[in-house]
Amino acid sequence: MKYIGAVMLLSIGMQAQAQFGVIQDKDGYTNVREGAGISRKIADKLQDGEVVYTWEQEGEWCNINYHRKNEIEGGFVHRSRIKMVNTFEKIKVRQQTETNVVFQQDSVTVMFTTRAFVEKDHQVHHGKSEEGFSFVEKIDGKDFYGCDGGLPTREYNTFTIQIGNRAVAVPDKAIRDLYQPNPELTEVFYDRKIDRLYIIASNSDGAGGYEVLFQFDRGVYTKRAIYYGF
Known part of the structure; x- marks a missing residue:
């Protein structure tokens, strides 16, 4: 509690x-x-x-x-x-824990789970600061979000989205460089007028904190936007 x-x-x-x-x-x-x-x-x-x-x-x-x-x-x-x-229609939370969440309302369902970050399953590249301190520079060859120089502890696992009779795919490129996801700080909104779904998450905390928005238009992933909100 x-x-x-x-x-x-x-x-x-x-x-x-x-x-x-x-x-x-x-x-x-x-x-x-x-x-x-x-x-x-x-x-x-x-x-x-x-x-x-x-x-x-x-x-x-x-x-x-x-x-x-x-x-x-x-x-x-x-x-x-x-x-x-x-201000768009908010999709209600039906189930939520520290590792997963289910949103569902009328014809819209969004579910995702998270998992522990296992270093051996990734290619982790270390760099050195001017002072000689080692830090994590890239993961799987990419810049990443959620950690300020250290290894992540959690990552996104599975994403399932259903809008009406459409199963909506979430591509790996949308989530695989995003770490320390917070199911409790995730919200889903739907603009029914134009059939646009938004998923917003406040992930990680402190120096690694970031805000991400995923956008889906007519059942297709179209873009994401990432900012540092605090």
Whole structure:
């Protein structure tokens, strides 16, 4: 009970700081400005449907992060142009433990399990810092999320998604570099109007913490977005 209580407090704290949003603009795009105000210089444009990560508001303007060419950029967008993902239909949790979770509501079911990270099952590459300390640099030849220089202890195992009569595949590329998953800090939202499913997770903690959103359009995995929310 103490563990679950701590997880709930952590979740509340993170949700108060930042959350995922989606650009919605009848013009098909919206401007990203360098500061909070219509008079501030336009720095970029975001297309309708792009995922952003929103921080605090300054009046009517949201401070956001977004991805451009594998880099995280920042700026300000008017709050009327962003729909928060957590305002879509929330799929209810039916079963949840520290290692797995089941979400189910009407025609939507999402289940995933986690497993222990076993070093011998992976190719772990170590590097050395300027001070001579060894650290984990890559796993299976990839940069990875969830640990700050050490070995992970847990990883995603199986993912099962069913929308109506469709079985939805989650490709390995979407999850195999993501470690320290938190089933208790995972949520699922569904935009029935356009048949889009979002899975949001706050994984790991401390220096290794990260926020990930998986997006599925009409039963097909389309993208993920990863940010550092704390």
